[in-house]
Amino acid sequence: AQTVTQSQPEMSVQEAETVTLSCTYDTSENNYYLFWYKQPPSRQMILVIRQEAYKQQNATENRFSVNFQKAAKSFSLKISDSQLGDTAMYFCAFMKHSGLRRLDSNYQLIWGAGTKLIIKP
């Protein structure tokens, strides 16, 4: 079974600083997806960034980038030039690759426990 571990329950940084959130996972699959989701105080879960395991290039989305280390099963999120609006819970998640849209019960998101990120003014 797959597991996702986020070892930092809470972090805080000053506005404009760079912060890195850690995530490790365990799987025997070779092809899968990894995600970072953000849950602001409104509680609605928002996809921040997505990485396909077979792609060696790290995904980036504006100020958000990942450091994907497949052999180490590590998937950290770096937020550059942090802003007050980045204050939120951040969740790392794993999903097995679904191939050709097969009807298979195993294509579900497996979630870490989350890291609470506070950006201080």
Place this chain on the structure above:
Amino acid sequence: DGGITQSPKYLFRKEGQNVTLSCEQNLNHDAMYWYRQDPGQGLRLIYYSQIVNDFQKGDIAEGYSVSREKKESFPLTVTSAQKNPTAFYLCASSVYHGNTEAFFGQGTRLTVV
């Protein structure tokens, strides 16, 4: 605007009562999901539906029931058999089960009083 609507935002239930949480989507998505969120834990899957008139148990289905009579709607009933129902419940949908982009509602906070 397209999206997922959960209602109500807050819900109070007396012990021994069943209660139904609403989830509606206008994204024309086939797959829909119910998650439970507790403090200090990741989201846990309760039920999911890949298509209309079909649904499957997730990891923590005991004490819950669902229906999927319409593509747009996936209500969750928390029954009296659920021993610890106080939690935050999130509904999500995706184009199909296994698609990598899931869209979430704003959640329902259920409290047993």
